[in-house]
Amino acid sequence: MQTGAKKRNKLATLEEALTHIHDGTTLMFGGFGGVGNPPTLVEGILQKGVKDLTLIGNDAGFPDIGIGRLVSRERAKKLIASHIGSNPVAGKLMTEGKLEVEFSPQGTLAERIRAGGVGLGGILVDVGIGTIAEEGKEKISIGGKEYLVEPALTAEVAIVYARKADPFGNLVYDKSARNFNPLVAMAGAFTIAEADEIVPLGELDPECIVTPGVFVDMVIQSKGVNWKWVWE
Amino acid sequence: MQTGAKKRNKLATLEEALTHIHDGTTLMFGGFGGVGNPPTLVEGILQKGVKDLTLIGNDAGFPDIGIGRLVSRERAKKLIASHIGSNPVAGKLMTEGKLEVEFSPQGTLAERIRAGGVGLGGILVDVGIGTIAEEGKEKISIGGKEYLVEPALTAEVAIVYARKADPFGNLVYDKSARNFNPLVAMAGAFTIAEADEIVPLGELDPECIVTPGVFVDMVIQSKGVNWKWVWE
């Protein structure tokens, strides 16, 4: 019966969540420019001393904000993202050969993650044709128009930030902190959600749930942001 | 200034909506087994006498329910759907050569419509490999695994049913009447939404809007369902 109970009640501690994240883990994260990165999980990963991560997400945050805290402290060996412009340390590490960076156009990256999340093999996109972004990519013609074959992305572990969660893992987000989070939540083989507020089952409006709990494996209580925003 | 005003206030009458639907129009529709088909638009199309439609949507409804009313009254020359099992008239017309039917697995159909809606060329799916559903489809290998290339679907006109709409075209749906509607709403070159209730701009919760108004071109007031459900 324990398995059944665990599938219904996914509440856990930060420590339990961290047992799923090791040196070398492929880790996907929600968030956009720091907004919507899960602060408690990032801090936990830092504290645990995990290294050699392969990170997948929109960007490298800022040096001391969000996922950028892992990047600038050299916890990642590789990053798949759409830009690293807001984190100069990431650029420096890349130039020094300490961080491998693979770029995808932002909308393509979002769709590749979503494709992984819904079990597709990939998507066909015409964005980037005629630029170096098409290099090394297979092309295919649909109705006489050329498209790039963009493979789906998944990860061993996905970490997301939500406004509210229930014990089944149903999630709602907060304003623009939604961004990549619902996509990333679907694309993890093991998805950990950090929520500002954990509410009883049945309390979230079924019409407004953005991520159905079936995609989520674990829910932890957020301790909130422990960094200063760029605009503060 | 009229263009600007029209882009903000998309409220229109059924008659105005019907000026966009003609003999031969490629018409995509939301709904699943009749639930979520837009009743007022279906009735309007019937009354207008439109024929030779190419219909794209999940199914053929029931003979006297939803989109099925157009199919069983021979208003369509072609149907792209995942099944027609609930509408025996559709099966009969197909056998008689009066209706061309193209089948897609349901999840593939949903993703093909979504792909059209978000401007992708198509998707890669492994569903149907090893069956006749793969016939005539291009195959591609991603990481050593075979996928079918499934082209995106769009339509000249898309018709959807919503619970509430505002003048900009923001939509929320009603329970399981959501189904294909949000996907179809994105995939029309011209999208007409029929809503049970039209509310002032700003009244819908921005967190709970399912279809952002930018995808919608016209909003009309629904007159409600004018058929009897199978379970009634």
Next chain:
Amino acid sequence: MGVGVESRNRIAQRAAKEIKDGMIVNLGIGIPTLVANYIPEEVHVMFHAENGILGTGPSPAPGEEDPNLCNAGGYPVTLQPGASYFDSAVAFGMIRRGYLDITILGALEVSEKGDLANWIVPGKRVPGMGGAMELAQKAKKVIVLMNHVNKQGKSKILKQCTLPLTAKEAVDLIITDMAVMEVTKDGLLLKEVMSPYTVEDVIQHTEAELILADRVTRL
């Protein structure tokens, strides 16, 4: 498919035993719908409806139906706490990602390798595949409920399917009015026989090769 009420209920009751606490389950139309009636109260299940609901509850009382709250078969349902609505693309995302623990479907034919045919009888009936291809190909466990033989008295459990397939090597368990059979690497394992039938009856009415379990249970 011409199975009597009692037999249908017995098949559904047997299928319900496969459903464990905490599972995510999709029930097809026909006999599979009846399975929900036989799940014990202490077994909490999230039912998935591919039109876009996770967490459907029992049928509403007459007069309480909401036309906009129906299962994939078009019949009114209710909601369980923790349920959510989503579009059909997400509904199938769940399926393709393998999050369905069990899917229970009807079939026209099943082969001894677990091939499933249930969407087309060429030249006769072409209802379309609906969501059956995804469900059969992607659910963790695929259970087929059907009559053991067709209207002509011929076995629907074959060495090889004659109809176009819904999915190859997809079925895990077959429950009929005569028997319960598991698809294994070695072949079709006869595990249980429904009374009043005997092992011999089942063998006689099955075109596919059957392996007898060490102990064939009589139900």
Next chain:
Amino acid sequence: MGVGVESRNRIAQRAAKEIKDGMIVNLGIGIPTLVANYIPEEVHVMFHAENGILGTGPSPAPGEEDPNLCNAGGYPVTLQPGASYFDSAVAFGMIRRGYLDITILGALEVSEKGDLANWIVPGKRVPGMGGAMELAQKAKKVIVLMNHVNKQGKSKILKQCTLPLTAKEAVDLIITDMAVMEVTKDGLLLKEVMSPYTVEDVIQHTEAELILADRVTRL
């Protein structure tokens, strides 16, 4: 890019004139952000932020910032009535479907055919393309705001871009501290000159070939 405050504001002010009532508009970071300050009150615009907002409003008053309500540049915004939140996949769905009437971006180089380069300086600065490829390739009208020349005083408006492209033949209008130029089939049309510069100044500081409009306006 080393453009003075006055000049930045003048560029933004000129760009604002391109924005008409009812448009869906995406503003990039840097000078493009300033454009919002110059849109007349009677011109109602829905601003699109590619992180997942349609309908952002002005910056909040100091102390009223919500860290979870920011634009794509990471700075706090507010909401207009009719606004909605969605995930980044839908945000780019809107872009790829061509629903953005105008996108306003910065650039490192623009060619006379409208090629845009703004995401990489090989071996030096590799910030990544972010959402610029989609925006430049898919918006109905692409407006570039930038300094006319680089720090070395060399033209950023070239016959051919030397840097890797963000998008080919994408730019419709270039607004710099010196001039306003439209990309036409026949080439780059010089339409307006910013004082104190003269047509001759602009020609001298532009590597690309310029076609003079019948009447070059002095701003």
